[in-house]
Amino acid sequence: MHEINFILNGAPRRVIVDPQKSLLKVIREDLKLTGTKEGCSAGHCGSCAVLVGSEVVLSCRVPVVKAQGKEITTIEGIGTLKNPHPLQLAFAKAGAIQCGFCTPGMIIRAKSILDKNLDPSRDEIKKALQPHICRCTGYQKIFEAIELAASYLRGKTKSIELKLTGRGTIGQPVTRSDALEKATGTTLYAADLPVDGCAYIKVLRSPHHHAKIIQIEKAEAEAIPGVLTVLTAEDVKGTNILKMAGDDQPILCGNKVRFIGDPVAAVVATSEEIASYAIEKIEVTYEPLEPVLTPEEALKEGAIKVHDDRSNLFFEQPIIHGDVKKGFSEADVVVEKTYRTQTVEHGYLENDAGVAYIHENGQLIIMSASQNIHAHRKTISEALGLSLDKVRVIQTPTGGAFGGKLDISVGGILGVAALKLKRPVKFVYTRSETFAATPKRHPFLMKVKVGAKKDGTLMALDFDLTADGGAYKSFSNSVTQRGLIHSQGPYRFPHAKVYGKAVYTNTAFKGAMRGFGVPQVAFAIESILDELALELKMNPLALRIKNGFVKGDTTICGQVLDHAIGFQECMETLKPLYEKALREAKANTTQEIKRGVGLGGVWFGPGRSAPDQSEAWAELLPDDTLQVWIGAADMGQGAETTFWQIASETMGFPLEKVKVFTTDTEITPDGNFSAGSRQTYVSGRAVQMAVEELKKAMDENGVKTYNEMKAKGLPTLYKVVNKPVTSRPDPKTGQGVPWETYSFGIQMAEVAVEIKTGKVDVLKITSVHDLGTVINIQNMEGQLHGGIYMGLGYALMEEFIYTKTDSFAKFRVPRAKDMPDMEVITLNIPRQKGPFGASGMAEYADVPTAPAIANAIFHACGARIRDLPITPDKVKKFL
Numbered sequence: 001m002h003e004i005n006f007i008l009n010g011a012p013r014r015v016i017v018d019p020q021k022s023l024l025k026v027i028r029e030d031l032k033l034t035g036t037k038e039g040c041s042a043g044h045c046g047s048c049a050v051l052v053g054s055e056v057v058l059s060c061r062v063p064v065v066k067a068q069g070k071e072i073t074t075i076e077g078i079g080t081l082k083n084p085h086p087l088q089l090a091f092a093k094a095g096a097i098q099c100g101f102c103t104p105g106m107i108i109r110a111k112s113i114l115d116k117n118l119d120p121s122r123d124e125i126k127k128a129l130q131p132h133i134c135r136c137t138g139y140q141k142i143f144e145a146i147e148l149a150a151s152y153l154r155g156k157t158k159s160i161e162l163k164l165t166g167r168g169t170i171g172q173p174v175t176r177s178d179a180l181e182k183a184t185g186t187t188l189y190a191a192d193l194p195v196d197g198c199a200y201i202k203v204l205r206s207p208h209h210h211a212k213i214i215q216i217e218k219a220e221a222e223a224i225p226g227v228l229t230v231l232t233a234e235d236v237k238g239t240n241i242l243k244m245a246g247d248d249q250p251i252l253c254g255n256k257v258r259f260i261g262d263p264v265a266a267v268v269a270t271s272e273e274i275a276s277y278a279i280e281k282i283e284v285t286y287e288p289l290e291p292v293l294t295p296e297e298a299l300k301e302g303a304i305k306v307h308d309d310r311s312n313l314f315f316e317q318p319i320i321h322g323d324v325k326k327g328f329s330e331a332d333v334v335v336e337k338t339y340r341t342q343t344v345e346h347g348y349l350e351n352d353a354g355v356a357y358i359h360e361n362g363q364l365i366i367m368s369a370s371q372n373i374h375a376h377r378k379t380i381s382e383a384l385g386l387s388l389d390k391v392r393v394i395q396t397p398t399g400g401a402f403g404g405k406l407d408i409s410v411g412g413i414l415g416v417a418a419l420k421l422k423r424p425v426k427f428v429y430t431r432s433e434t435f436a437a438t439p440k441r442h443p444f445l446m447k448v449k450v451g452a453k454k455d456g457t458l459m460a461l462d463f464d465l466t467a468d469g470g471a472y473k474s475f476s477n478s479v480t481q482r483g484l485i486h487s488q489g490p491y492r493f494p495h496a497k498v499y500g501k502a503v504y505t506n507t508a509f510k511g512a513m514r515g516f517g518v519p520q521v522a523f524a525i526e527s528i529l530d531e532l533a534l535e536l537k538m539n540p541l542a543l544r545i546k547n548g549f550v551k552g553d554t555t556i557c558g559q560v561l562d563h564a565i566g567f568q569e570c571m572e573t574l575k576p577l578y579e580k581a582l583r584e585a586k587a588n589t590t591q592e593i594k595r596g597v598g599l600g601g602v603w604f605g606p607g608r609s610a611p612d613q614s615e616a617w618a619e620l621l622p623d624d625t626l627q628v629w630i631g632a633a634d635m636g637q638g639a640e641t642t643f644w645q646i647a648s649e650t651m652g653f654p655l656e657k658v659k660v661f662t663t664d665t666e667i668t669p670d671g672n673f674s675a676g677s678r679q680t681y682v683s684g685r686a687v688q689m690a691v692e693e694l695k696k697a698m699d700e701n702g703v704k705t706y707n708e709m710k711a712k713g714l715p716t717l718y719k720v721v722n723k724p725v726t727s728r729p730d731p732k733t734g735q736g737v738p739w740e741t742y743s744f745g746i747q748m749a750e751v752a753v754e755i756k757t758g759k760v761d762v763l764k765i766t767s768v769h770d771l772g773t774v775i776n777i778q779n780m781e782g783q784l785h786g787g788i789y790m791g792l793g794y795a796l797m798e799e800f801i802y803t804k805t806d807s808f809a810k811f812r813v814p815r816a817k818d819m820p821d822m823e824v825i826t827l828n829i830p831r832q833k834g835p836f837g838a839s840g841m842a843e844y845a846d847v848p849t850a851p852a853i854a855n856a857i858f859h860a861c862g863a864r865i866r867d868l869p870i871t872p873d874k875v876k877k878f879l
């Protein structure tokens with residue numbers, strides 16, 4: 001142990017600690033300043049940045065001894081909620097904060113930039129931000145925030161005022177209500193929660209792809225001082241199955257493990273260090289089994305079963321529309337190709353984490369990040385053998401999710417531990433654990449055939465996809481089904497035969513990720529359309545305009561699109577920009593650098609696969625303010641702010657007289673999953689309907705206040721369930737009405753390909769979308785930028801390789817310098833049933849980005865890559 005002295009945020013501090021302990025751990029654990037975040041513990045993400053003197057250091061990589069005698073500034077020393085620094089205001093004002101997990105580190109870095117130069121160029125900002133990852137914003141608004149703060153500090157911008165009050169805010173850039181807390185580091189994510197008398201959990205995971213568990217010897221681990229218990233499947237008193245979307249995944253494995261990373265036992269100890277040490281002392285005897293590592297192997301006759309009681313083929317869905325044979329026989333040109341997409345990790349910066357304790361009323365309280373607290377509560381109660389009223393789930397601020405926090409990660413084990421020990425427990429995944437043990441985006445194998453008339457009229461589609469579901473189902477059924485339904489793209493096919501299946505393998509399990517299967521199929525259909533256009537000698541945009549959906553068209557599910565459809569308007573809006581881009585690409589192409597332009601279309605149904613519903617409550621409080629209650633997760637996408645604006649506008653109250661509460665199963669109704677771009681369209685409409693009920697009661701009775709309502713005996717709380725009118729696709733034909741409406745868009749990528757290396761630079765993405773009425777222009781732009789960012793990573797670099805990818809060093813994601821210029825244009829074409837005409841948007845820009853880039857690469861240099869990601873090596877092979 002050493003005595004270390006330093007100045008922290010202007011005050012002298014003394015700690016007596018292991019000198020090799022990281023500065024980050026000392027700041028967070030010993031000095032209890034949790035504004036500095038831990039995203040990777042390895043120097044890869046920038047979340048832990050602090051200033052030492054005037055230099056930024058990544059505090060997870062610095063032993064505290066190096067801080068001896070130094071002056072350290074953390075986010076808490078930059079500004080406070082009452083007295084924020086201009087940078088903190090600028091981040092909130094510019095919409096640079098979504099989940100907020102990267103924000104403290106970003107602001108520290110921005111402070112160091114502006115301390116040296118009050119007028120940095122965009123390139124200088126990008127270069128300085130390279131050590132930082134933001135998975136939400138696409139960096140664009142972070143650049144803008146730093147420029148805004150610089151302008152203010154130079155005296156050019158006179159003030160930075162947040163938009164948090166007023167009426168008539170639909171379409172306005174209302175500031176997120178939690179933005180300043182996130183900017184000042186005061187938001188407490190699950191790992192930050194101070195818990196008295198807390199015990200800590202570490203999990204022993206399977207080293208085998210597939211094996212029987214013969215015996216677990218835990219006596220040595222249990223004898224270690226500080227170890228409170230070692231948990232195995234025997235300690236789980238309920239079904240031990242996390243039955244949410246799937247019905248096959250145990251909290252702790254009993255008889256068998258099915259992938260490397262499956263949880264086998266958990267140590268609960270008085271410290272994380274003791275728990276980690278004790279894990280090594282558990283002896284598990286396995287009987288290894290033959291694994292099946294690919295769908296091809298899993299589907300072979302006689303293949304070993306991943307789950308003994310069921311087939312490896314666990315989901316199938318055909319969609320039959322028209323007469324596909326006839327369609328192809330009438331086509332003049334037929335193109336048939338195979339496309340593959342890779343496995344992808346969500347890469348949210350906040351590792352999975354949570355806390356559990358037993359309340360004095362006997363309830364089990366689980367506090368963790370979540371994309372649906374009500375589903376998590378139901379699932380955990382069944383798995384643990386508790387009645388629903390004995391479990392309460394509270395969503396902690398969620399540092400990104402993108403589909404990955406729909407599944408339960410820490411919640412089940414936390415519950416088992418808290419019930420057994422009757423004391424509070426905390427469980428925080430390491431970054432490598434988040435890589436190993438959380439769901440991934442499915443890799444798809446897609447065999448696609450399209451036929452068209454000479455004039456470009458599409459005649460027939462044959463689309464066959466296989467999704468590798470990994471060891472457990474998770475959301476594979478919905479992902480596969482949504483992919484199939486969207487496999488036609490936003491285009492008319494009079495005849496189609498579409499079929500998809502999902503298959504178990506002994507690999508990391510696959511679940512929901514931004515786009516729910518649609519990014520995969522969009523890559524295939526948008527690529528093959530360009531391949532068809534080439535055969536037809538047609539302009540790719542002209543082919544899309546000729547076949548793009550118009551009102552009254554019928555989808556391959558037999559749904560008549562009788563609502564507003566802005567796809568043609570999107571393409572017409574893009575047309576002059578596309579023609580200009582083509583001219584510029586031609587003019588700027590050289591022998592060394594080839595320029596190209598590519599397109600990708602998108603359509604997407606906002607909502608859960610049928611049936612879908614959300615419940616919301618509106619209440620007039622005694623102080624005559626409006627309170628909205630809805631259990632609907634905001635993971636950074638801005639759902640709460642959207643509900644706030646909708647409620648304020650519907651009631652006619654200014655924002656300051658409206659509050660929204662979303663995070664506790666005990667006091668909210670079920671707003672259902674934050675997934676499928678559904679919270680604005682489905683839950684936002686529920687909020688609007690509930691507030692309408694309250695307002696109607698007040699108007700019809702001529703009352704304006706809570707006291708007047710009470711005096712007349714009127715209820716002050718109004719409850720509404722919004723159920724979109726949809727129907728589940730028929731299991732044999734796929735016919736049905738899966739979503740009430742769809743949003744549409746088209747994106748254009750402009751790229752430069754370096755011929756010598758095959759390296760691709762994406763220069764610009766232009767994104768034109770019909771998303772219905774925009775509720776919050778800043779949130780909308782932020783979601784589109786974030787979607788483009790993820791699509792770009794998907795196209796060019798991101799790939800999770802099972803058993804190998806365990807850090808951000810091995811999972812390359814786009815950083816500031818990778819980002820192109822982004823221009824987003826939205827058409828406000830109202831949807832009949834969305835709140836104020838809004839539709840959904842969170843997933844849209846992710847979907848068409850990869851095919852637009854792939855098509856642009858082909859246009860630039862003739863390299864047609866049919867498997868993602870498009871690495872320089874793959875491009876080079878064509879050059």
Ligand code: FES
Pocket residue numbers: 037038039040041042043044045046047048049058059060061
């Ligand atoms: S936590 Fe230090 S760089 Fe990621």
Ligand code: FES
Pocket residue numbers: 096097098099100101102103133134135136137349399400636
């Ligand atoms: S806001 Fe940057 S990681 Fe979420």
